[in-house]
Amino acid sequence: MPSKTDNLDHPLRRFGAVPLARDVLDEALSGYRQPNDKVSEWLREGALQPLRRGLYLAGAPLRTSPACLPLIANHLYGPSCVSLDFALAWHGLIPEGVAEVTSVTPKPSRRLSNALGRFTYHHLPLPYYTVGQELGQAADGLSFLIASPAKALCDRLVLSRQLAPLSRGAMRQWLLEDLRLDPDQLGLLNLAAIRACLATGYKRRQLGTLLKVIETLQQELATEPSP
Incomplete structure (x- = not known):
């Protein structure tokens, strides 16, 4: 059974290997009622990778190229x-x-x-x-x-x-x-x-x-x- 990060419609997939500041991430979270909970979920799943406080990268399963x-x-x-x-x-x-x-x-x-x-x-x-x-x-x-x-x-x-x-x-x-x-x-x-x-x-x-x-x-x- 494919994992959630294999979903082709995942909202983070479109960002590829571009680092995501929190304000950009907030745009991707605009449709969620509890965005902070969604961030925590993505971090647990590996859909989102932390780089430092307030800066993230889409997880490896969602990227088509290695991190730059x-x-x-x-x-x-x-x-x-x-x-x-x-x-x-x-x-x-x-x-x-x-x-x-x-x-x-x-x-x-x-x-x-x-x-x-x-x-x-x-x-x-x-x-x-x-x-x-x-x-x-x-x-x-x-x-x-x-x-x-x-x-x-x-x-x-x-x-x-x-x-x-x-x-x-x-x-x-x-x-x-x-x-x-x-x-x-x-x-x-x-x-x-x-x-x-x-x-x-x-x-x-x-x-x-x-x-x-x-x-x-x-x-x-x-x-x-x-x-």
């Missing part, structure tokens, strides 16, 4: 933008997958966990935070806010507090050996985006060195003979 973790990160704590290691992996700059969804925010830093995973948010000053944001797209077509490849790398640098201002040689080592960034992907980085970060005046010494090192790497790649 970057989109959930945008909704869990905002304003925020997915960046740092998660964004670097998403853009293919680092070889490893990243379990924790890392974001930046102009609000205080915060760490959140729920059944879907861990989400961390690192504070950055607003003028710098707003640079280099773009829309990413999941396989199911859902869009989310994510740092561009160059901005994600800049964020990774300025938030690495154990790093003093680096020489060019040390910066090159940090990029290629410590982070194990793909040199070919570095060759494609948008230098204008790094210059825009530099123009905000935030962490100028570190970002200035990063710009010079990547300029040199791109020049070297441009002059390498074709295989």
Whole structure:
């Protein structure tokens, strides 16, 4: 016998993998005489999954695609933008997958966990935070806010507090050996985006060195003979 969450007419099915704030959920509950009791029932059945207080996701049986973790990160704590290691992996700059969804925010830093995973948010000053944001797209077509490849790398640098201002040689080592960034992907980085970060005046010494090192790497790649 099919469960209640298999019902094709279930009012939560139409939301798919989009996170639901309580006001949106209230619209879906408008036909029920006791909406709070219905929420409790859906939670017990697995038709509704809690993300944090006042934010939910339709349960897995009602979704046609997996949960979109970057989109959930945008909704869990905002304003925020997915960046740092998660964004670097998403853009293919680092070889490893990243379990924790890392974001930046102009609000205080915060760490959140729920059944879907861990989400961390690192504070950055607003003028710098707003640079280099773009829309990413999941396989199911859902869009989310994510740092561009160059901005994600800049964020990774300025938030690495154990790093003093680096020489060019040390910066090159940090990029290629410590982070194990793909040199070919570095060759494609948008230098204008790094210059825009530099123009905000935030962490100028570190970002200035990063710009010079990547300029040199791109020049070297441009002059390498074709295989």
